[in-house]
Amino acid sequence: MSDLSPIAYDSKIEGNIIFTKLDAAINWMRSNSLWPMPMGLACCAIELMAAGAARYDISRFGAEVMRFSPRQSDVMIVAGTVTYKMALSVKRIWDQMPEPKWCIAMGACASSGGMYRSYAVLQGIDHLIPVDVYISGCPPRPEALLDGLMKLQKKIMGEHAIADQKKALFEAL
Amino acid sequence: MTPSDAAAKIAVAFPSAITAENEFRGEKTLVLDAPALRGVCRFAKEALGFDYLVDISSVDHFGDEPRFEVVYEISSIGHGAHLRLKIPVSEDACEAPTVTDIWPTANWHEREVYDMMGIRFTDHPDLRRILMWEGYPYHPLRKDFPLEGRPSDAPGVAFSDVAPLAGGPFVTVPTDGTTQAREPRARHAGELPRPGKLIEDP
Numbered sequence: 001m002s003d004l005s006p007i008a009y010d011s012k013i014e015g016n017i018i019f020t021k022l023d024a025a026i027n028w029m030r031s032n033s034l035w036p037m038p039m040g041l042a043c044c045a046i047e048l049m050a051a052g053a054a055r056y057d058i059s060r061f062g063a064e065v066m067r068f069s070p071r072q073s074d075v076m077i078v079a080g081t082v083t084y085k086m087a088l089s090v091k092r093i094w095d096q097m098p099e100p101k102w103c104i105a106m107g108a109c110a111s112s113g114g115m116y117r118s119y120a121v122l123q124g125i126d127h128l129i130p131v132d133v134y135i136s137g138c139p140p141r142p143e144a145l146l147d148g149l150m151k152l153q154k155k156i157m158g159e160h161a162i163a164d165q166k167k168a169l170f171e172a173l
Numbered sequence: 174m175t176p177s178d179a180a181a182k183i184a185v186a187f188p189s190a191i192t193a194e195n196e197f198r199g200e201k202t203l204v205l206d207a208p209a210l211r212g213v214c215r216f217a218k219e220a221l222g223f224d225y226l227v228d229i230s231s232v233d234h235f236g237d238e239p240r241f242e243v244v245y246e247i248s249s250i251g252h253g254a255h256l257r258l259k260i261p262v263s264e265d266a267c268e269a270p271t272v273t274d275i276w277p278t279a280n281w282h283e284r285e286v287y288d289m290m291g292i293r294f295t296d297h298p299d300l301r302r303i304l305m306w307e308g309y310p311y312h313p314l315r316k317d318f319p320l321e322g323r324p325s326d327a328p329g330v331a332f333s334d335v336a337p338l339a340g341g342p343f344v345t346v347p348t349d350g351t352t353q354a355r356e357p358r359a360r361h362a363g364e365l366p367r368p369g370k371l372i373e374d375p
Contacts, residue, residue, distance in 0.1 A: 084333045085306050117336045119313050119322025120305070127334075 023162045030074070030100070031156040032062040034149070037073035037097060039090055042080030044107040044139040051142035061149050070096040075152065076129075077145075081109040082122045094129045102156070104148055105131045108138045174252045176201035179221050186216055202257040207269060210260050214245070214275050223247040223256065226276035229283060231262075231290040235316035240264040241292055245272070262292055271297040289314035306331045 038048055051058045058064050067073040070093045082090060094103070105125050108114030111134045113123035125131060132155060135148040180201050184191055190209035195202040205213055217223040227246040234240055241262040248255045262269050271294040272279045283294045284303040291312035294300060301307065308327030311318055321336040343357035 084331045088329070088331055113336060117338050117341060118320055119311075119318070119333060119336065121336065123334070123336050 021163075023160045024157075026162065027157045027159055031153040033065075034061075034063040034075045034102070034152070034156075035065045035067050035073045036063055037070055037076040037093065038066050038068070039076055039078045039093065040080060041078070041082060041086060041090075042107075042109060042139075044079035044110070047139045047142055048077060048079045048106065048145065051145045056142040056146065058146065058149070061146065061153065063149055070094070071098060073097055074100070075102040075104060077104045077106055078110040078125045078131075079106040079139075081114065081116055082125050083120050084122055085120075087122045087125075087128055090125065091128045100161070102132045102152055103129055104133045104135065104145075104152060106135045106145060106148070107140050108136065111136070114138060174221065174249075174254050176254050176256050179217070179223070179254055179256050182221060183213055183216065186220075187213055200255065200257060202259060204259045204261070207260045207262065210245075210258070211270050211272065211275070213258065214247075214272050217247060217256070217258075218275055222249045222251050223254075225250050226272070226278050226282070227255075229272075229279060229286055231286045231292055231314075233290060233314070233316045238263065241267070241290060243269050243286065243292060247276075267291060268293050268295055270295055273297055288312070291315065309333070 038045065040048055050056060052064060052066065063075070070076075074097075076094055076097065078090065094101075103125070105111045109116060109121070110125050111131075113121050115138070117123075122128070133148045133152045135144050137144050140148075176199070177196070180191075180194065180203055183203065184194075187209055190205050190213055191203050192206060193204035195204075203213075225248045227248050228244075229246075230244045232242040232244065234242065239261040241264065243260050243262055245258040246255070247258065260269060269292055271283060273283065273294075273296075280297070280299065281303060283297055284299070284301060286292055287294060287297075287300055288302040288304050289312060302309065305313070306327065308330050310325050311323060313322070320342055321338050322333055324332075324334050326332040340359040343359055345355060345357045348354050
């Protein structure tokens with residue numbers, strides 16, 4: 001065994017190397033470690049808290065690290081009624097989040113204004129920021145939030161940022 | 174001290190201030206001349222022990238003159254009596270005297286009345302909006318302001334747009350009917366609810 005050639009097949013390495021696309025690997029890492037920015041504005045935030053607690057346990061999907069700093073978070077969960085007075089603060093926090101970032105509109109109010117057809121309420125957060133996943137319900141159950149999170153993970157798995165960059169680079173050359 | 178005793182004492186001290194008096198189910202209401210309000214309030218607090226201002230609200234009698242009414246609910250921690258004072262406010266002046274120096278809690282109540290109804294309180298120490306944002310051009314609780322709102326824009330602060338009502342507002346009426354009869358339906362101001370009919374044919 002002492003005269004083993006360094007270029008020979010090393011059985012110790014076998015099984016520890018995975019061949020994949022860079023996009024797929026990055027998407028896999030991103031989608032399983034989504035750090036949420038909890039934008040809790042109304043009763044949906046209570047369901048969001050329930051989703052984070054022991055029974056529903058959002059950490060099964062890698063999204064348990066609730067960051068109260070926008071600079072450390074990946075996905076903004078808008079949970080509740082967005083009044084006009086609050087809307088620009090939500091927008092400002094969204095602008096402070098680094099790319100890549102995603103947005104979940106949780107519940108009827110965040111999606112469309114819900115039952116608040118009134119002068120004081122923004123009729124859906126998508127008037128201000130791009131929304132990736134809408135969750136119906138008033139408020140949605142924690143299972144619905146988890147389902148929305150899984151939908152978002154699926155969406156992230158289909159992204160191809162590196163491939164696009166490569167293509168753009170070749171076209172530039 | 175009962176509310177009637179308090180009203181009688183105010184009537185003795187300020188003979189010309191009270192323009193109307195009303196009692197309904199033990200609730201005493203005095204309608205006052207606006208200039209006499211501060212004197213009556215100070216008297217009520219210092220001589221009659223009304224040390225607790227419960228609330229200040231405002232009423233919009235749209236189409237009548239004077240258009241507005243400001244309502245003061247005062248009470249006493251000591252003897253427990255409750256008294257309601259009202260002053261008329263005309264649309265042209267749209268001003269009422271402040272009682273902030275008598276009951277400090279009036280500060281936020283008066284700001285709310287100013288924000289929602291547009292009645293300005295003279296000599297208020299800090300008359301800013303409290304619910305809507307600075308720069309919002311309307312007073313939304315007035316009867317001539319639509320529920321769905323009006324477009325406005327204060328750049329960098331907030332904006333607003335008209336909400337789609339889709340035939341609404343959808344409101345319920347009191348009924349002991351089925352779920353179908355109880356569910357909210359599109360109704361407009363002036364349409365009187367008919368609970369009996371609704372129970373029959375939802």
